[in-house]
Amino acid sequence: xxxxxxxxxxxxxxxxxxxxxxxxxxxxxxxxxxxxxxxxxxxxxxxxxxxxxxxxxxxxxxxxxxxxxxxxxxxxxxxxxxxxxxxxxxxxxxxxxxxxxxxxxxxxxxxxxxxxxxxxxxxxxxxxxxxxxxxxxxxxxxxxxxxxxxxxxxxxxxxxxxxxxxxxxxxxxxxxxxxxxxxxxxxxxxxxxxxxxxxxxxxxxxxxxxxxxxxxxxxxxxxxxxxxxxxxxxxxxxxxxxxxxxxxxxxxxxxxxxxxxxxxxxxxxxxxxxxxxxxxxxxxxxxxxxxxxxxxxxxxxxxxxxxxxxxxxxxxxxxxxxxxxxxxxxxxxxxxxxxxxxxxxx
Amino acid sequence: xxxxxxxxxxxxxxxxxxxxxxxxxxxxxxxxxxxxxxxxxxxxxxxxxxxxxxxxxxxxxxxxxxxxxxxxxxxxxxxxxxxxxxxxxxxxxxxxxxxxxxxxxxxxxxxxxxxxxxxxxxxxxxxxxxxxxxxxxxxxxxxxxxxxxxxxxxxxxxxxxxxxxxxxxxxxxxxxxxxxxxxxxxxxxxxxxxxxxxxxxxxxxxxxxxxxxxxxxxxxxxxxxxxxxxxxxxxxxxxxxxxxxxxxxxxxxxxxxxxxxxxxxxxxxxxxxxxxxxxxxxxxxxxxxxxxxxxxxxxxxxxxxxxxxxxxxxxxxxxxxxxxxxxxxxxxxxxxxxxxxxxxxx
Ligand SMILES: CC(C)[C@H](C(=O)O)[C@@H](O)C(=O)O
Ligand SMILES: CC(C)[C@H](C(=O)O)[C@@H](O)C(=O)O
Numbered sequence: 001x002x003x004x005x006x007x008x009x010x011x012x013x014x015x016x017x018x019x020x021x022x023x024x025x026x027x028x029x030x031x032x033x034x035x036x037x038x039x040x041x042x043x044x045x046x047x048x049x050x051x052x053x054x055x056x057x058x059x060x061x062x063x064x065x066x067x068x069x070x071x072x073x074x075x076x077x078x079x080x081x082x083x084x085x086x087x088x089x090x091x092x093x094x095x096x097x098x099x100x101x102x103x104x105x106x107x108x109x110x111x112x113x114x115x116x117x118x119x120x121x122x123x124x125x126x127x128x129x130x131x132x133x134x135x136x137x138x139x140x141x142x143x144x145x146x147x148x149x150x151x152x153x154x155x156x157x158x159x160x161x162x163x164x165x166x167x168x169x170x171x172x173x174x175x176x177x178x179x180x181x182x183x184x185x186x187x188x189x190x191x192x193x194x195x196x197x198x199x200x201x202x203x204x205x206x207x208x209x210x211x212x213x214x215x216x217x218x219x220x221x222x223x224x225x226x227x228x229x230x231x232x233x234x235x236x237x238x239x240x241x242x243x244x245x246x247x248x249x250x251x252x253x254x255x256x257x258x259x260x261x262x263x264x265x266x267x268x269x270x271x272x273x274x275x276x277x278x279x280x281x282x283x284x285x286x287x288x289x290x291x292x293x294x295x296x297x298x299x300x301x302x303x304x305x306x307x308x309x310x311x312x313x314x315x316x317x318x319x320x321x322x323x324x325x326x327x328x329x330x331x332x333x334x335x336x337x338x339x340x341x342x343x344x345x346x
Numbered sequence: 347x348x349x350x351x352x353x354x355x356x357x358x359x360x361x362x363x364x365x366x367x368x369x370x371x372x373x374x375x376x377x378x379x380x381x382x383x384x385x386x387x388x389x390x391x392x393x394x395x396x397x398x399x400x401x402x403x404x405x406x407x408x409x410x411x412x413x414x415x416x417x418x419x420x421x422x423x424x425x426x427x428x429x430x431x432x433x434x435x436x437x438x439x440x441x442x443x444x445x446x447x448x449x450x451x452x453x454x455x456x457x458x459x460x461x462x463x464x465x466x467x468x469x470x471x472x473x474x475x476x477x478x479x480x481x482x483x484x485x486x487x488x489x490x491x492x493x494x495x496x497x498x499x500x501x502x503x504x505x506x507x508x509x510x511x512x513x514x515x516x517x518x519x520x521x522x523x524x525x526x527x528x529x530x531x532x533x534x535x536x537x538x539x540x541x542x543x544x545x546x547x548x549x550x551x552x553x554x555x556x557x558x559x560x561x562x563x564x565x566x567x568x569x570x571x572x573x574x575x576x577x578x579x580x581x582x583x584x585x586x587x588x589x590x591x592x593x594x595x596x597x598x599x600x601x602x603x604x605x606x607x608x609x610x611x612x613x614x615x616x617x618x619x620x621x622x623x624x625x626x627x628x629x630x631x632x633x634x635x636x637x638x639x640x641x642x643x644x645x646x647x648x649x650x651x652x653x654x655x656x657x658x659x660x661x662x663x664x665x666x667x668x669x670x671x672x673x674x675x676x677x678x679x680x681x682x683x684x685x686x687x688x689x690x691x692x
Binding site: 084085088089093115118120136142143147149150151152153154155156157158159160161162165187189191192193194195196197200219223227228241244245246247248249251252253256257 | 430434461462493497498500502505506534535536537538539540541543565566573587595597598602
């Protein structure tokens, strides 16, 4: 019997509604597949609610305790009255950087039964491997002469061979195990310094994967392809900021962020990885039990895969796909969707 | 009789095919509207072709001569064998920075008769006001320990109150003359230094335009809205890099970059503004007279407006819209499209 320690962090808004469904389905899948594993969960409060009450986000002591966990199952955090950046820096990015989440993994698949906003989407099934610990996300930079007409602000994108290479290698491994096609997105005609480091790294790692076909696209041009021919992609690798933008478009063309899951992966196994829906806390629909928990449930698939529970992962994936294929127009509550998917597990 | 000195820079590939059509339609529109103006054109060679032959892009002497022109009518430059960045820095960005093109203006309209790749696009009619002279485009940054495992590369986004404010004010003026709605795109929850300068500037300028409703979106979230509800936008204002990305998506949802025009505007009138299609030189279809010249012709509309030739501008705009509305499936050559639009001018 293997025990996995899972830190559960629902957060705010619909995060608190979808995470229980994700866990419910995971637990049920472990049972029905007869997997010899136990998820030992512990709640962590990382939310706007807590910040309003105590001024705390995630404390350093909690970060230390979290290191002993096997994974973190996260919902979403934020509310309209918390200043921009407080929870991002104090919770989300604190964990991505603190737990060295080199890879932000974001699958995009147009499931049977789901309507794409594209008139002619074709088959869409790719994953984005987004770098997660550097680029424009490091907070480097500053402001000079604030609130004067001579004000200057810089924002530094920091890129290291070390950080880029591990992400690029992960992407090649993914491509090798899939359709063997890797698309590298950047803007190296303009961002020459970072772009050329990325380019040379992709070329170097490509030599280790002779079977993988590599092509390059400017990030701006990829906007057009993602709308006109998204079926061309198998694995996309890109930096933190481009990845942030591209994955929202990828989620949109595959039927919306209600379905988009992600994993923040510590590739060296030195700290817990984190699994979360791409969507936010959605204050406008929170508290009504109308949020779709599918993205959280699919984040459970990524977590199960990461923990080596492959049977659990594929059972949930199949149950979700069956549920999506037969979704009618009758509205279901958040818990009803979770129950329906759990029931399909057998 | 007013004489306008226009520098004509077709460039490479389809640039050399579409620019003559843009000029043909402009000249014809001046005639038929009886406008008392003459376009005095002079050819400038700014191309991959020239770079291969001479190693030159645009020389400093040419930049100096160009200052005396009233506007620049540009096609596209680049070919597959020119290294990334050479023509961008040596031609396109050299002019944007050298001629202080504060605003990169990019209208997006879904014209009657044009099929959007979106299943349900609704009405789309907005303009993006993209900052054109700073942000991630300045080339600031560098590489340390190149080609070692310890390599580091930085790319600095540089933002000034001076540069941001003039762009933001231009955007508010545009919104004031349109549907009075401004959407500010950034990522100020992560890029806090630059983001907060932008935010404070938008708030300050907003006070001068009490009739304009302002809202903010994260750039990643805007990807979803541009696909699910592009009709919500009137004027978008954003930085150089976000603007680069968003305008390609905007072009895609309104039927492709074959139709997307842009103006690089020197808002102070201290140097010539430049008008160009958003598309590139498209080596794959170049030399076959199959490129659509509509984006170049619509760039002529933006140039005519900029020069104060409002009758010319609206005549061409009407002719283009009429042509688009009645485009059948019969393929036409580049020149045939130009001729058809010219003929509709009367
Ligand atoms: C909330 C924010 C910090 C985050 C990001 O920018 O990465 C989000 O947009 C995401 O994509 O997970
Ligand atoms: C060619 C390139 C430098 C340019 C840019 O990045 O601005 C292009 O993509 C554009 O949008 O005009």
